[in-house]
Structures are given as C-alpha cells and as structure tokens.
Amino acid sequence: MKPSAVGLATTVVAGAVLALLPFALSSYHQGLAAQVGVYFIAILGLNILTGYSGQISIGHGAFMAIGGYTTAIMSRDHRTNLILTMLMALAICFVLGLVVGLPALRLSGVYLALATFALAVSVPQLPLKFSTFLGGSNGVQSAETVTHRWLYGASWTAAAILFVLAWLLLRGRTGRAFRAIRDSEIAATSSGVRLPIYKTLAFGVSAAYAGVAGSLYVLGTNGFAQPNEFGVLLSLQILVGAAVAGLGSLWGVLAGAAFVGLLPTISKDVPLVGSAHGQDVVFGLIVVLVMLLLPQGFAGFLARLARLRAARPASDRP
Amino acid sequence: MATVETRPARLRRDLPQWLRALVRPVPLGLAAACVFLVVGSLLSNDFAQQTVAGLAQGTIFGSLALALVLIYRATEVINFAQGEMAMATTYVAYQLISWGLSYWEAFFATLVVAFVFGVVVQVVFIRPVQHTSVIAVVIVTVGLFILIDGLVTWKWGADLKFMPAPFGKTVYHVGGVAFAQQDLGTLLVSVLSVLLLWALFRFTKLGLAMRAAALRPASARLVGVRVDRMLAIGWGFAAVLGAVAGLMAEPAQYVLQPSLMQPILLYAFAAAVLGGLESPAGAVVGGIALGVFLNLVGQYVGFVTSELRLPFAFAVLLVVLLVKPAGLFGRARVRRV
Amino acid sequence: MSGLLELRDVEAHYGPVQALRGVSLEVEEGTIVAVLGANGAGKTTTLRAISGTVRRTGELRFAGQELGRLGPEDTARLGIAHVPEGRGTFAELTVWENLRLGAYTRRGSIREDVQRVLAYFPWLDDRRHQEAGTLSGGEQQMLALARAFVARPRLLLLDEPSLGLAPVLVTEIFRIIRELNEREGLTVLVVEQNAHIALQLAATAYVLEVGRVALAGPSEELRAHESVRKSYLGY
Ligand SMILES: Nc1ncnc2c1ncn2[C@@H]1O[C@H](COP(=O)(O)OP(=O)(O)OP(=O)(O)O)[C@@H](O)[C@H]1O
Ligand SMILES: [Mg+2]
Numbered sequence: 103m104k105p106s107a108v109g110l111a112t113t114v115v116a117g118a119v120l121a122l123l124p125f126a127l128s129s130y131h132q133g134l135a136a137q138v139g140v141y142f143i144a145i146l147g148l149n150i151l152t153g154y155s156g157q158i159s160i161g162h163g164a165f166m167a168i169g170g171y172t173t174a175i176m177s178r179d180h181r182t183n184l185i186l187t188m189l190m191a192l193a194i195c196f197v198l199g200l201v202v203g204l205p206a207l208r209l210s211g212v213y214l215a216l217a218t219f220a221l222a223v224s225v226p227q228l229p230l231k232f233s234t235f236l237g238g239s240n241g242v243q244s245a246e247t248v249t250h251r252w253l254y255g256a257s258w259t260a261a262a263i264l265f266v267l268a269w270l271l272l273r274g275r276t277g278r279a280f281r282a283i284r285d286s287e288i289a290a291t292s293s294g295v296r297l298p299i300y301k302t303l304a305f306g307v308s309a310a311y312a313g314v315a316g317s318l319y320v321l322g323t324n325g326f327a328q329p330n331e332f333g334v335l336l337s338l339q340i341l342v343g344a345a346v347a348g349l350g351s352l353w354g355v356l357a358g359a360a361f362v363g364l365l366p367t368i369s370k371d372v373p374l375v376g377s378a379h380g381q382d383v384v385f386g387l388i389v390v391l392v393m394l395l396l397p398q399g400f401a402g403f404l405a406r407l408a409r410l411r412a413a414r415p416a417s418d419r420p
Numbered sequence: 421m422a423t424v425e426t427r428p429a430r431l432r433r434d435l436p437q438w439l440r441a442l443v444r445p446v447p448l449g450l451a452a453a454c455v456f457l458v459v460g461s462l463l464s465n466d467f468a469q470q471t472v473a474g475l476a477q478g479t480i481f482g483s484l485a486l487a488l489v490l491i492y493r494a495t496e497v498i499n500f501a502q503g504e505m506a507m508a509t510t511y512v513a514y515q516l517i518s519w520g521l522s523y524w525e526a527f528f529a530t531l532v533v534a535f536v537f538g539v540v541v542q543v544v545f546i547r548p549v550q551h552t553s554v555i556a557v558v559i560v561t562v563g564l565f566i567l568i569d570g571l572v573t574w575k576w577g578a579d580l581k582f583m584p585a586p587f588g589k590t591v592y593h594v595g596g597v598a599f600a601q602q603d604l605g606t607l608l609v610s611v612l613s614v615l616l617l618w619a620l621f622r623f624t625k626l627g628l629a630m631r632a633a634a635l636r637p638a639s640a641r642l643v644g645v646r647v648d649r650m651l652a653i654g655w656g657f658a659a660v661l662g663a664v665a666g667l668m669a670e671p672a673q674y675v676l677q678p679s680l681m682q683p684i685l686l687y688a689f690a691a692a693v694l695g696g697l698e699s700p701a702g703a704v705v706g707g708i709a710l711g712v713f714l715n716l717v718g719q720y721v722g723f724v725t726s727e728l729r730l731p732f733a734f735a736v737l738l739v740v741l742l743v744k745p746a747g748l749f750g751r752a753r754v755r756r757v
Numbered sequence: 758m759s760g761l762l763e764l765r766d767v768e769a770h771y772g773p774v775q776a777l778r779g780v781s782l783e784v785e786e787g788t789i790v791a792v793l794g795a796n797g798a799g800k801t802t803t804l805r806a807i808s809g810t811v812r813r814t815g816e817l818r819f820a821g822q823e824l825g826r827l828g829p830e831d832t833a834r835l836g837i838a839h840v841p842e843g844r845g846t847f848a849e850l851t852v853w854e855n856l857r858l859g860a861y862t863r864r865g866s867i868r869e870d871v872q873r874v875l876a877y878f879p880w881l882d883d884r885r886h887q888e889a890g891t892l893s894g895g896e897q898q899m900l901a902l903a904r905a906f907v908a909r910p911r912l913l914l915l916d917e918p919s920l921g922l923a924p925v926l927v928t929e930i931f932r933i934i935r936e937l938n939e940r941e942g943l944t945v946l947v948v949e950q951n952a953h954i955a956l957q958l959a960a961t962a963y964v965l966e967v968g969r970v971a972l973a974g975p976s977e978e979l980r981a982h983e984s985v986r987k988s989y990l991g992y
Contacts, residue, residue: 208741
C-alpha cells in the first residue's frame, strides 16, 4: 500500500472511531477526549509552523491564551455565540500571528525559540496588569458553560475541519513553498518563493489554530479563562506534543495529542508512594524516554517502519 | 575603488591602540551606564541602595546565564532544565544542613554534588540524543524540567522550607546609604565563582581542552581531546554555577520552594541573549545589567509594577534580538558547519 | 621487514558511498611517503582511516599495534598526528593555545618542544597571542605543522599542505618538512595534488584511483612512469 493510502485508511478509521466514541464514554472521559482534541488542534498548528516551514515556536501557549480570553470576554460582555467566538479567536490570532511573524523573519533557530518563549512568559502576565478588563488573577468567566459532550463534538469537529484544511494547504503550492523554506531558505528564494509572505503566513495560520484550541481549552475549564492555565508549561506541553508526534508529518499528530492530553491524567493513577506529585515524575520520565527512543517522534517511527518494509524485498536482489 | 572612511572610523584610527578598542558603541554605552550609576548613587541614597541590590540580583542572573551559555557554546542547545537542576541542588544543601552540616560545609558539598549531577545528566540523558536533532535535545531538557520538578516535590513537598541565612542580617551604613550584608555577600560569592571558572577555562589544560572541544570538536579529537568527556564535564561545571545561583537566590527570597529558579531561569535567558548567547563574559555582564536595570526601573518607573517585571525583561530581550541578534558581546560570526 | 605503518585491504564508507575499496600501503620509520591521486580518489579518506576519523575495515597496524576500532583520540595518543584538510586550526584560540593543544596528549612541560619548533618557525614567537584565525593561509599551514610537531609524533599525516598557497610558500613548507624528516627523523605520510613537488620530497609514493592503489613504488620510478607523467605531471 502506498503511504497516502495507509494515511487515508487510518483517517477514515480514526474518524469513525471518534464519531462513535461519545456513545461508549462516560461524561468524564468525554471531557478527557475533548481535551485531546484541543491539543490535537494546537499541535497541528505548531506542526505547520515548525515541521513544515521550519520556524520553531515555544510560545504557542500565548496564542492559546489570546484565543481563550477572546471567547471568555466576548461571552461575558456580549453573550456572543460560543462557536462565533471561536471564529473570532481564529481571526484575531491569525492577525496577531502575522504580526508576530514579521519580526520573526529576522530570527531563526534558538533565537526564534527564545523570542517566542518571551511571548509565552509575557502574555499570561498581562491579565494581572490590566485586571479590570482581563479579570486579574481571578480570570474571566464566560456567560455560558458547555457539557462535556458538546465540547467533545465541538473540538473534534473543529479538529477534523482544521485537519482537512491543513492537508489541503500543505499538499499544494503553499505546502511546497513551506517545505522549500524549511529545507533551505536560499534555495527557496532562488526558485522564486517569496520568503516574507510564506513565513509570516505560516505564523498566522499556526497562531490561528492555537487560537481555536485556546478557545476550546477555556470552554473545557468551565468557561474560566485564567492566567495560570496559560502558563509557560502549556507552551512547553504543545512543543512536547509536536515533538512526540514527529515534525513535518500530519499523521503523528493524534499520537502527540493523546500523549500530552492523556498521559498526565493516566500517570496520576500510577501508584507512587503516597504522593500526588508522582504525576510529574512519571510524565517527565516518559517524555525523556520517548525522545531517547524515538528522537524523530511517532511519525518518524512510522516512516522507519514503512522503510523497513519497503527495504525488505529490495534486499533480495543480488 | 577607494573605500570611503566613515567619520567615527577616522576618529577611531587617530586614537592610541588601547583606547581604540574602547571607542565602540557597546563599551561606550556600558561605560556611560557605569558613570550614570555612580553619579546617581552619589546623588541619592535610595538609588545607591537599589543599585547594589540590583547588582546582587544581577550576579545571580549572570551565574545562571553563564551556565546556559557554557552549554550553548558547546552543543548549541538551550538547557531548559538548568534552573530546575539548580533548584534541586539547593534542596540538597537544605537536606545536608538539616542533617547537621553548617551552611558553608553544605555549600561546598553541594557544589560537588552538583558537578556529579551535571555530568550524570549529560551522560545519561543528553548524550544519546546529542547527534539526532537539536529539537530532540531541547525536548529532553524540557522533560527533565518536569521530571526534576516532580522528583523534588515528591521528595521534599511543595511547601515552603527555611534555610539558615549564609550572611548575617547586618546592614552597613556608609554615608547614609544602607548596604545589606546579604547583598554584598551574594555579590562576592557569585563574582568569585565566575572568576574561578574563568580562570579554570583560561589557564588550565582542562579548560583549554574544554574550549577546544566546544569550538572545534573535530579538530579537538585529532589532537587527542576526548570531546564527549569534555562535554560532560562542561555540563558539570554549568550545574555548579547553577547551584551557586540557586544557593544565592534562596536567601534573597528567604524561602525555598520548588519554583525557586523558574523566574530566575527566565531572567537568565534574557541576560544570556542580551550579552550574546555565545559569549560567557556577555552572559555575566548581561545578567548584571538586567538586574540593575530592572531594579531601578521598578523603583522609578511607576508603570512597571511587579507583574510587568518579567514581560519587561523579555521586551528587552526582544528588542536586543531584533536590533543586535548577536547580543552586546557576541560577534556576528559565520556558523561553523 | 615490517614498516611503522601497514595497511592491508582497508575499506571505508560514507553512508552508501564506498570511498576506499581495499587500500594497502606501508610506511617505513623515518621516511617520507606520498599519496597521489585525482580528486575523489580517496586520499583524504586514507588518512582519515589511519587516524580513525572515519569508520573502516581491514588491517591497520601501527608500530605493531592493531588500530582496529580506535578513534582519533586514541590514535593521537599512540603518536599519530593528523593535519587534516583545512588544517584543523582552532581559529578562535591564540597561536600559543593552538601549540598547547598540539601537545595535549603529552604530560609535563612543552617549553623545550616549543623552543625546537620555534627554530623552524621563528616568526611564531611574536604571534603567540594572536588569534589563529587571523593568520594568513600560509601562516596557518605552518602553525598546523608546528602544532603537529610539538606533539612529538611518531607519524605525521599531512593532507595537501600546499593547498591554496603561493609557490614560494609551498617550497618553503616542503623544505621544512624535509628538514624535520632529516634532522628529527620524523616519519611523514603526505597527500598531495602537486605531484612534482611530492615526488621530489618523498622516497616512495602511492597513486590512488577510485579507492584503490593503482601504482606504487620509489618516486623516481613513478616519475618515469608514463601514466603518472600524463595524468599528474602534465608532460
Ligand atoms: N563526508 C562525506 N560524505 C560522503 N561522501 C564523502 C565524504 N567525504 C568524502 N566522500 C566521498 O568519498 C570519496 C573519496 O573522497 P576523499 O575526500 O577521500 O577524496 P580525495 O582523494 O581526498 O579528493 P580531493 O583531492 O578532492 O581532496 C569521494 O567520492 C567523496 O565524494
Ligand atoms: Mg582530499
């Protein structure tokens, strides 16, 4: 089977399973599964930026915060329809992503990583400073809250739509331009790719995905947008998820999302002598182990499997 | 075609050699800043106090920033776990003291533990991924961040711990200005450890081999330097510097808790970028500059309240990145391949 | 009779590319041996195989010891000094630090060796504190020789010492190599594109073609050999 056929089959199966899952899960587990969907969207977005256009970001938690606050504030102040607030989060973060992408044109590698990290650190501090509008450390409560089932449906529908959009975007001209930039900026320029346009575009798209994820993330915490929820750790988690998924491939994203969405909860149940903090130990340890064992992430692992299978018949030849 | 000499360049050429090196924007700016601080301190007691406190805090940022730079120079990796490693070693000191060691006995014992810790982390966790991709190494350090944080909280709990103060509570009054012994002690210890490390790198055979391994690993191997071993030792020394930063940060905050080094790590990032990620001297100067700057801005600029300190530090970082990405001390050099 | 260095059927790969397809050669103690060949013939790789910078199979003996799996750190300790293509200068370090690194594997004071080296390269003394990267190409090549020599090697591997240098300097460098060989008994295996000068310098020479030894023998014989004359000497 060709890899694309495998991918297609996997997608269909995954889609079917996801559609049927709510009927089999308790409300609590629906909430968890919805959370995986949220991470799926955020990691997908980061993967478009880092995996395809080669720009690293450790600041996607900041865009999630902006998306989340958009939803909470619009709902609080104008009782806007929640779906509509998600679209607003998407639009606002897209524009902000473009804005951030412009200065990012001058940076690369570690420098870009640290600059975006600065965003991750700074943005959650803003609600504390501008507490009348942004609610201070208490956060902003949206007017409406949603059930786990609603959230499950919304996040996975959004995930599916965004996944298809990403796939369409990346398989065409834009995706080729992104990859060309990632592989060599000089070569890309000389073959006519306009760097500034595509690099900022990647930032915008990626931020928009994070915005939607942030919006859903807030709905998942009972409609509460709080600075603490959007700390540095969130940005790091998304980066971990993207790395576990494997950069530059869409098929690993589900694994990455499940990893960061479920592992902390699962590891809570690992019996570690009388303490709740065992959770972090297990999570940290597994992150490290996964990277030691699968440095190219889950997608790299799949690719290696595929290559092994492809290589076998070839080795029969003299 | 004749090259056109700019006016500053012409001016510089006419100066004696030793002055020529100084007449550049960065040294001039730093000199001006020093003059400003001295004059300000002479005019205002408050200003003097804030400056000294800022210096003390800045050396802590500088020590941790230097630790980051040591590792970055050798492997082009930012160690996100640097702060948590420092925090963990501070807990080791806490444990040793509660077992009955005096503060300074515990201090030096902790430095030894930190060195071993750094070496072990490099050998066990970093070396296996070192040659795969930078991002894999970064993720491993992020994982270590979470892991170490979890381990410490698991072992010692998340509640506040108290350690004896290394320096007395004495306050010296010099002409109306109050200098806390605490600040002076921090300053002394941090500066001393940076100087010792500098001397090690500058004057010893081990230091030379470590620099060679970091700068040109392939050539270093050809002359017989065991590069992998040098990298591990480098992590060891970075951890020692981190431990000094942690041990000095603890009395400054009066309490010990697992989040001790998290803000400091962020300031250290900013300091390292400010000085130039490739420049050890830059990291130290960047840390000190940042410490003083933040303290004075916090004192005199009403808008920058404590919530805005961190964003403000990072605004500085962003501006530096955009204006002079190599940092104040970095040389824009072509990356080796 | 056995030489200081012996290679038998040495092979080496870079990923799927096979660079050496069974190279055999021998270097007697106290001699200068040259390796000639077209671009990509595997000359550099041969030196890398000896110092252990590339993974290789086959038999490699140095002073009776099997080099087998040893890496460059270990072969350096055995007394093999490899001056690679591009000279391996520590550009960011000073001239003096470069010399100290040359003697890294040795214990004790290196002053005496530095004095000896300075006899050949007196100008280095004034440049002690200059950053090596700011030296000219020829100066860097001499520094590389000096760095290798303070290690008191038993075998010196030189990769195209004439590369990019003016003819006068090439003559100068080869004069120094010859002097080191004659006065200090230094054994040298040198890779060269400049066949004229290499065949003058070396007593024996090997010609590599696509990873194999195509010709070998005393320099005079090779000089007279028709294919060598056509391909490498150009007359
Ligand atoms: N790092 C590498 N990766 C892949 N292939 C390599 C590498 N280094 C050398 N090769 C290949 O190995 C073969 C031998 O290369 P080598 O450098 O030994 O040649 P050489 O004789 O030194 O050539 P030159 O005279 O150009 O220096 C060449 O075909 C070259 O393309
Ligand atoms: Mg060559």
